Amino acid sequence: MSNLVVLGGGKIGEALIAGLINSGIDPQSITVTNRNSDRGQQLRETYGVKDLTDNEQAVESADVVFLCVKPKGVLDLLAEISEAVENNDDPTVLVSMAAGLSLAAMEDVVVAGTPIIRVMPNTPMLVGRGMNAMATGRFVTKEQAEEATALLSAVGEVVPVAESDMDAVTALSGSSPAYFFLVAEALVDAGVSLGLTRQVAEKLVTTSAAGAGIMLAESGSDPATLRANVSSPAGTTVAALRELEESGIRGAFYRATEACAKRSMKLGEASKAPRESNFDEDSDS
Structure with a gap:
């Protein structure tokens, strides 16, 4: 049984813990750290995991360590635990869940040869x-990558990507839930403008969004086909889609994703600047 450590008990860290336990992993094989001892106690009482405030102590004898802190705190955290990780009898795999930070930047902070994996998650992991x-970094073995994939599968799907694609991944996956939430918000407001109560409008929109998401994931059809299936010639849906196209919805998403990818790139560049000593306990996409 692997010893698992989650550094940072914020939303991402808690979601990961919940998913791991729901997949059948023994809570007592999981240790979570948090600067706030009350938060650690809350996680211990809720999930039955071990909790510590000392990151170096937590990673002793760890097999896999998940870094669930904001990007600005990852490098300081790596520097803090590097020696303790190096002293472990067996190699410890470090898994960063933060946006923007390159594998090279993280590998520069730890002892040479430390296996590091970079992951870009998104918030739907909160619901599995x-x-x-x-x-994967250059020192990660096939077996270590497979173990990390199996663990992350507890909170959703896992897809291997080239690190050079990570900025685009951030724009298309890491940040995209917010795009869908914004569209849903706009549709609710539009429903209210048409005379519906906000409660009814929210029910109509959220249920439709959930159903559409399931169709996208499980129908086996691509988005264009699913859209066409709803669009009768000269019908109501076509009239609405024409307005969206003429309003430049596709161009808006092109520009939005480009802005997101550029911001992700800047976060990576900022990691080369002098670091601050404190960090917040959550991932930021």
Whole structure:
């Protein structure tokens, strides 16, 4: 049984813990750290995991360590635990769940040869439907990558990607739930403008969005086909789609994803600058 450590007990860390336990992993094989001892106690009482406030102590004898902190804190955290990880009898795999930070930047902070995996998660992992894009560092073995994939599968799907694609992945997966939430919000407001109560509008939109998501994931049809299936010639849906196209919806998403990818790239560049000493306990996409 692997010893698993989650550094950072924020939303991403808690979602990962919940998914691992729901997949059948013994809670006592999981240790979570948090600067706030009350938060650690809450996670211990809720999930039955071990909790510590000392990161170096937590990673002793760990097989896999998940870094669930904000990007600005990852490098300081790696520097903090590097020696303890190096002293472990067996190689410890470090899995970063933060946006923007390159494998090279992280490998520069730890002892040479430390296996590091970079993951771009998204918030649907909170309900077990996450999308985790994974890029492996040069010292990660096939077996270690397979173990990380199996563990991350507890909170959604895992897809291996080239690290050079990570900025695009952030734009298409890491941040995209917010795009869908914004569209849903706009549709609710539009429903209210048409005379519906907000409660009814929210029910109509959220249920339709959930159903459409399931169709996208499980029908086996591509988005264009699914859209065409709803679009009768000269019908109501076509009239609405024409307005969206003429309003430049596709161009808006092109520009939005480009802005997101550029921001992700800048986060990576910022990791080369002098680091601050403190960090918040959650991932930021």
